Amino acid sequence: MTQTYDDAAGLDAADPLRDFRARFLLDADLVAYLDGNSLGRLPIATADRVDAFFRQEWGGRLIRGWEEAWVDLPVGVGDELGATLLGAAAGQTVIADSTSVNLYKLLHTATGVRPDRDEIVIDATNFPTDRYLVESVAAVKGLTVVWLEPDVVDNVTRDVLAAALGERTAVVVLSHVDYRSGTLLDLPALTACVHAAGAVVIWDLCHSAGVVPISLDAHQVDFAVGCTYKYVNAGPGAPAFLYVAERHLATATQPIAGWWSAADLFAMADTYEPSPTIRRMLSGTPSVPGVVAVQEGVRLIAEAGVEAIRTKSEALTSYALALLDAAGLEVVTPRDAVRRGSHVTVRHPDARQVTTRLVEHGVVPDFREPDLIRLGLSPLTTSYTEVAAGIAVLAACAGS
Numbered sequence: 479m480t481q482t483y484d485d486a487a488g489l490d491a492a493d494p495l496r497d498f499r500a501r502f503l504l505d506a507d508l509v510a511y512l513d514g515n516s517l518g519r520l521p522i523a524t525a526d527r528v529d530a531f532f533r534q535e536w537g538g539r540l541i542r543g544w545e546e547a548w549v550d551l552p553v554g555v556g557d558e559l560g561a562t563l564l565g566a567a568a569g570q571t572v573i574a575d576s577t578s579v580n581l582y583k584l585l586h587t588a589t590g591v592r593p594d595r596d597e598i599v600i601d602a603t604n605f606p607t608d609r610y611l612v613e614s615v616a617a618v619k620g621l622t623v624v625w626l627e628p629d630v631v632d633n634v635t636r637d638v639l640a641a642a643l644g645e646r647t648a649v650v651v652l653s654h655v656d657y658r659s660g661t662l663l664d665l666p667a668l669t670a671c672v673h674a675a676g677a678v679v680i681w682d683l684c685h686s687a688g689v690v691p692i693s694l695d696a697h698q699v700d701f702a703v704g705c706t707y708k709y710v711n712a713g714p715g716a717p718a719f720l721y722v723a724e725r726h727l728a729t730a731t732q733p734i735a736g737w738w739s740a741a742d743l744f745a746m747a748d749t750y751e752p753s754p755t756i757r758r759m760l761s762g763t764p765s766v767p768g769v770v771a772v773q774e775g776v777r778l779i780a781e782a783g784v785e786a787i788r789t790k791s792e793a794l795t796s797y798a799l800a801l802l803d804a805a806g807l808e809v810v811t812p813r814d815a816v817r818r819g820s821h822v823t824v825r826h827p828d829a830r831q832v833t834t835r836l837v838e839h840g841v842v843p844d845f846r847e848p849d850l851i852r853l854g855l856s857p858l859t860t861s862y863t864e865v866a867a868g869i870a871v872l873a874a875c876a877g878s
């Protein structure tokens with residue numbers, strides 16, 4: 479039976495995660511916030527924790543705070559995030575810097591694994607920062623970039639990838655969920671394909687961390703990065719995460735090997751010796767309020783459970799698809815729920831103007847060049863009523 483706008487209240491009533499919405503700050507003026515895939519809402523616990531951090535920890539403990547607690551936060555919270563979101567055993571994940579900076583570091587690390595090879599493979603549909611960084615690191619290291627040109631909806635399949643791999647392939651860079659179409663790539667199969675060619679893979683998990691169950695250790699992933707301001711709700715510019723599989727750690731080198739990556743941070747040693755642990759991937763002083771916000775976001779996800787979040791995500795995107803189909807709007811996201819992340823993308827010739835009108839009517843989506851409107855559905859905060867209200871306004875603004 480096709481779902482309609484009238485089903486929203488019943489779906490909300492039956493939603494096992496419905497009470498989480500009240501744990502976030504909600505703007506009464508908004509009809510629908512459909513941009514949690516760019517910037518997640520503020521958890522009330524995070525506002526309280528960061529306020530307490532500023533007043534009591536920074537204000538009260540001052541410099542003593544570093545040795546009492548803060549120095550270990552990037553690794554401690556990295557372990558929490560790794561266990562809850564990434565299927566990563568302790569000691570492989572740190573919270574640091576931005577996704578871009580971490581990707582830059584990992585591109586250097588990963589190309590060092592197979593110095594006898596000279597190609598980096600990436601798809602032309604990948605997020606701009608990933609493409610730009612691959613090009614810049616390849617230029618500095620004298621490597622060649624091999625571009626995949628996949629269909630935007632099917633995205634990188636096993637066949638597309640396998641055709642580009644060979645004896646020269648050193649590293650493959652892939653995004654788990656395509657930032658435009660929302661397509662979810664087959665991480666286990668593609669990772670195995672990269673390994674069969676004798677190369678290593680870096681996964682960008684920005685659009686899947688916190689909303690899609692991930693098992694990096696089980697699938698033998700080599701390296702991964704991702705941000706925390708989308709589905710982890712850690713706030714604008716919150717630090718990112720970086721994962722290095724334990725088997726690569728002892729030989730992992732990185733290009734911003736600052737004092738935070740040294741074996742003894744406070745030794746102020748004359749000569750550099752890298753930390754034997756995942757700390758070797760750190761660079762400089764971390765943003766402690768940012769790391770604290772990541773910890774709160776991770777704890778909310780742990781409480782809800784990633785599997786339950788994924789179940790609701792699939793139901794939300796399916797509901798949105800049914801309403802968009804009924805409104806006659808063109809969708810460029812896979813129709814099979816297991817093949818998409820947590821956003822649904824509409825193609826419209828006047829996408830920019832439609833987005834402006836939506837925002838004027840209290841509905842916040844994302845515009846993406848040249849003709850795409852992304853509707854991000856964040857299971858801990860997005861209600862079915864919000865989806866229905868937002869798509870009703872979209873249908874009116876899009877003239878369908």
Ligand SMILES: Cc1ncc(COP(=O)(O)O)c(C=O)c1O
Binds near residue numbers: 577684685705
């Ligand atoms: C898939 C993907 N990769 C990388 C980035 C860049 O992240 P940052 O600006 O935090 O470096 C983004 C940002 O939205 C993204 O969506």
